[in-house]
Amino acid sequence: MCDCRPRLVMVTDYRCNYSAFNGYHFAPSDYSRVWCLRCGGTWRTKAAYVEDAYNAPKGWEQVGSPAKWRAMIGIVLPEEQAARKRAKLLGKGKRVKQR
DSSP: OOOOSSOOEEEEETTEEEOGGGTTOEEEOSOEEEEETTTOOEEEEOOGGGGGSEEOOTTGGGTOSHHHHHHHHTOOOHHHHHHHHHHHHHHTTOOOOOO
């Protein structure tokens, strides 16, 4: 589980499990597996926020990093937005105050 706030997760396995005990086949479960789109951490949870989270489409594993997923979904984090603005200003030859 991650400490990212606000939480930005994608549900990869909704209320199911694929375990060695059942031959890696689908098994219903009270828990869902979620993936943090900020840091890339994964965990299983019974929390209510799973109902409102983005559901991963088929083949989601092939896309790769959380940053690529954010771009596909259209989410820009505040720190990414600040970096883009800074790069744009530097490209115009302006001085940018560093924090």
